[in-house]
Amino acid sequence: MLNVNRLSLVKPSCGCRFARQPCFIFLCWLGLLAAQSNAQSDPGIPHLRKQGTATQLVVDGTPFLLLAGELEEETSTSLDNLRSVWPTLVQMNLNTVLPVVYWGLLEPEEGKFDFALVDGIIQEARRNQLRIGLVWFASWKNGLSIYAPHWVMKDYKRFPRARLRDGTGLQMFSSIEGYSGATRDADARAFAALMRHIKEVDGQQHSVIMVQVENEVGMAGDSRDHSPAADKAFAGPVPKELMDYLQQNKDTLIPEFRRVWELGGFKTSGTWEEVFGANLATDEIFEAWHYSRFVGRVAQAGKAEYSIPMYVNAALHRSSTIADAVGKERTGGGFAFGGPMDDMIDIWRVGAPAIDMLSPDCYNNIVSSCRNYDRSGNPLFIAEASGGAGGAANVLYAVGRSAIGSSVYGIEFNLMRNDPANELGRIYRAIGQLMPLIGEHQGRNTMAGVLLQEKSQVENVPLGDYTMSVGFGHDRRPGGAARAPAVWRGGALFLMTSPEDLYVIASNDIEIAVTFTPNTPGPKLVGVSMVEEGSFVDGRWVLGRSYVDHRTSNNDAPLLLPAAFHRIDAHSEHSILRVKLYRWE
Secondary structure, eight states: OOOHHHHTTOOOOOOSTTTTSHHHHHHHHHHHHHHHHHHHTOTTSOEEEEETTEEEEEETTEEEOEEEEEOOGGGGGOHHHHHTTHHHHHHTTOSEEEOEEEHHHHOSBTTBOOOHHHHHHHHHHHHTTOEEEEEEEEEEETTBOOSSOHHHHTOTTTSOEEEOTTOOEEEEEOOOTTTSHHHHHHHHHHHHHHHHHHHHHHTTTOOEEEEEEEESOOBOSSSSOOSHHHHHHHHSBOOHHHHHHHHHTGGGSOHHHHHHHHHTTOOSSSBHHHHHOSSHHHHHHHHHHHHHHHHHHHHHHHHHHOOOOEEEEEEOOOSSOGGGGTTOOOOOOOSOBTSOOGGGHHHHHHHOTTOOEEEEEESSOHHHHHHHHSOTTOOOOEEEEOOHHHHHHHHHHHHHTTOSEEEEETGGGHHHHTOTTOHHHHHHHHHHHHHHHHHHHTTTTSEEEEEEOSTTOEEEEEETTEEEEEEEOOBOOTTSOOBOOSSOOEEEEEEEEETTEEEEEEOTTOOEEEEEEEOSSSOSEEEEEEEEEEEEETTEEEEEEEESOOOOOSSSSOEEESBTTBOOOTTSSOOEEEEEEEEEO
16 A cells, blocks of 8 residues: 555665656555565455355465454453463364454553564464464543553543543543544554564464454544534534545445435535434434544555555444434434444545454344344454354354354353353364365355354255255153253354255254255255265365264255264364265155
8 A cells, every 4th residue: 555645755766867767666666565565466465355155264375264353451451361271262263363453552652552462472382382462452442542652642632532421531642534634644653563563474474354444433422522623523424425425325325324414315425414414314424434534544444554455343332223323312322423333334434444344343143243244245243252052153153154253252251151062173173174275165155154142043054056944852861761951042154065965063962954945957856875074184084984874855854963862072072963965755
């Protein structure tokens, strides 16, 4: 990415008599641009690419699926805190850890940077064969401004705060463009320094594969900033850049957002309220524009130094769509107004083009989160999620939706708090073994994830040449009677490598019943000739055991997974089922 302001200060280093001529300077700039372009075009540098309907993260030239965990804030404050964490991360079969980088620790004095903690994290991750996704805590964390350096925090005139409608100041920086310029520029300089350092120490090894910029940005306590600068901007015209984008993309806008503009009469200019109406939705659109502009400039500064994928995470503070907010009274007390919500994808796209992904923090409904964020070309990554057995089932569903990965928050405490049997670790291990095949099949309609959360739930899912009907079967132990589980919840990942060959990873110990209906010409019944439990070792299938007590998969006798009347041992090294189908009549 070209940083014109930076390049304009570069002086020619050669001593020839033409060095002061404008044309020569222009050629020098072209040379610098070419060098920068060549550096960034290294195919090994982490980047995103499209495959079919999916977006893939590519690392060292190969599709990479993030089986990740984010560390809690305090853990990342020192290498001593981290020392006991690394063995746990390895035990849980992660391939990526998300540690926090704090602006306050990185730049304790203005212009003086300390990279010792960052370097130590990179070194330890390499020793433990883990990749890294850095999380940049700078101007905002959970909407608040509490991780900036002391020299920034105390200078409230240079770095102004947002305000409530009664004038009360908040512990959060204002995001208003033109008013927050000093905050944005200081944040961007620090982030650029971080990315420049990452490139210097990791540009060849690619341990750091992506970066989260800020954390859960958004206005809290009111629906928008009411500082004098914010009120003035709100009474002014909607920026031309945004209006041009809306007009050029009118037919493909996120439907909920488009509805707000439609109710305002599809106006092409005017103040925020003239264009979008005098309602709560307009406040959110206004805030989203200013947060996206701020965060986008920070990301742009970092990408100018080292262009690897960058994302922002969203605190899902409301269940209703923005279109439902039209006409509602403006009341305070909310959180993260203006953050990267799914119906704000268009605003963030035009406001922050340097951001590659808007990623949900999904602690509740993974199904709706995947559906809402996997649209309008937005790559799907679950930035924060719950762990335990429920989290393991969610991961299977997200991967089946061709997400580039998922990250469990507070991963270092997962075994202690949520998952003493390490169900998440078992699922991570199995997915990791299938990663080469997953990379081949993402976005090609030959992979699916299913999540069941109610006893009577049945999902009809297309997969290759079939439609699968997936629901719960009887839950049995080997040789035991059927029993009702305490919680009806299970997930499964299905990957079809040919019309006859299927790999399955199923979560926990609740039996799942699957029937297959062909959707291509030929025999109408589907049988199962083989069910094996095994694993991949160095790319080679290793058989654990073969089941002869499987059933024909038709409407009367479904295939039961993990396998008919059997259980995959959660502590076994084998967690993948290999199934061979045939058609008959």
